Amino acid sequence: MAQAYMTEKGNGGSEPEPFGSRFRRRLAELRGDRGIWRRGLVLTGIAVLISLVMIFHAELPNQVGNLGSLTETFLPWLGLAVPFLLGAAVYRRSATALIAILLTAGVWVNLFGGLVTDKSGSGGNLVVATHNVDADNADPRGTAESVAKSGADVLALTELKGSAVPVYEKALAGTYKYHAVEGTVGVWSKFPLSASRPVDIRLGWTRAMRTTVDTPYGPVAAYVAHLPSVRVKLNAGFTANQRDNSADALGAALAGEPLKKVILLGDLNGTMNDRALSEVTSQMRSTQGAAGDGFGFSWPAQFPMARIDQIMVRGISPEASWTLPRTSSDHLPVAARVTVKP
Numbered sequence: 001m002a003q004a005y006m007t008e009k010g011n012g013g014s015e016p017e018p019f020g021s022r023f024r025r026r027l028a029e030l031r032g033d034r035g036i037w038r039r040g041l042v043l044t045g046i047a048v049l050i051s052l053v054m055i056f057h058a059e060l061p062n063q064v065g066n067l068g069s070l071t072e073t074f075l076p077w078l079g080l081a082v083p084f085l086l087g088a089a090v091y092r093r094s095a096t097a098l099i100a101i102l103l104t105a106g107v108w109v110n111l112f113g114g115l116v117t118d119k120s121g122s123g124g125n126l127v128v129a130t131h132n133v134d135a136d137n138a139d140p141r142g143t144a145e146s147v148a149k150s151g152a153d154v155l156a157l158t159e160l161k162g163s164a165v166p167v168y169e170k171a172l173a174g175t176y177k178y179h180a181v182e183g184t185v186g187v188w189s190k191f192p193l194s195a196s197r198p199v200d201i202r203l204g205w206t207r208a209m210r211t212t213v214d215t216p217y218g219p220v221a222a223y224v225a226h227l228p229s230v231r232v233k234l235n236a237g238f239t240a241n242q243r244d245n246s247a248d249a250l251g252a253a254l255a256g257e258p259l260k261k262v263i264l265l266g267d268l269n270g271t272m273n274d275r276a277l278s279e280v281t282s283q284m285r286s287t288q289g290a291a292g293d294g295f296g297f298s299w300p301a302q303f304p305m306a307r308i309d310q311i312m313v314r315g316i317s318p319e320a321s322w323t324l325p326r327t328s329s330d331h332l333p334v335a336a337r338v339t340v341k342p
């Protein structure tokens with residue numbers, strides 16, 4: 001005798017219910033499930049909250065533990081909640097939660113979907129790179145040799161320890177004829193450098209500099225900066241006031257730069273989403289955002305979670321941006337290929 005979910009086959013054997021029939025049966029069951037819209041309200045609330053945070057992150061207050069900046073630093077990672085919530089919604093058979101979670105996924109794609117794809121091009125006439133080499137780097141020579149293999153025409157290094165500078169100078173001398181060091185930051189270049197000087201970012205010691213790179217395509221103002229570190233403390237939240245003040249000072253220096261072609265390289269200790277860097281990001285273009293392949297996370301090196309090492313340009317076209325192989329530092333080096341028009 002034929003059953004609802006199995007069909008007779010041969011001498012009493014049975015075969016699985018056809019997919020079409022099984023699908024129609026499940027739809028009928030769901031239509032008859034009156035709780036499908038009432039279940040999963042907690043999941044729905046979580047999904048809505050995540051969507052609101054992503055959409056209105058700029059409205060989160062910084063007055064309490066710099067909550068806004070902390071959220072913006074790791075904002076893309078909120079997308080990890082989507083597959084977990086989606087699985088829970090299916091398990092709970094909640095249509096309400098499913099719709100809310102799909103909307104959350106749509107918000108994430110709208111904000112960060114463009115960063116997932118490869119936007120790099122084949123053009124470019126100048127390769128630049130930057131690396132926070134870590135003051136406690138146990139192998140400065142190996143680090144220098146590694147980043148020199150990147151093919152960069154201009155290389156910026158930050159967190160240079162005074163006693164290690166001669167090691168970097170010696171290791172990079174064969175690749176870069178010109179270099180300038182100011183405090184804990186430096187530039188190595190295949191092209192002549194001039195007008196090198198420190199940049200005051202309100203710290204009391206030198207962690208930023210400016211130099212002119214005389215490229216074959218015209219002079220380019222190169223800024224190298226290492227903004228102060230931020231800390232996450234249980235009793236104070238995300239402490240970043242010193243970083244924020246230095247970012248404002250760096251932004252003022254960039255705004256006063258007379259050359260039209262400008263490159264900023266270095267460890268800004270903040271992402272492009274962080275409002276605290278707005279004095280910089282409002283006037284410069286991120287090579288990673290414009291021409292990168294993926295998010296390009298650079299820190300921490302062992303498991304990168306944020307892009308805090310930046311290459312930004314003004315009056316110059318970004319063509320490609322990527323991270324370089326790990327060195328003995330706790331940061332990954334980052335590089336970019338750009339076009340400097342004569």
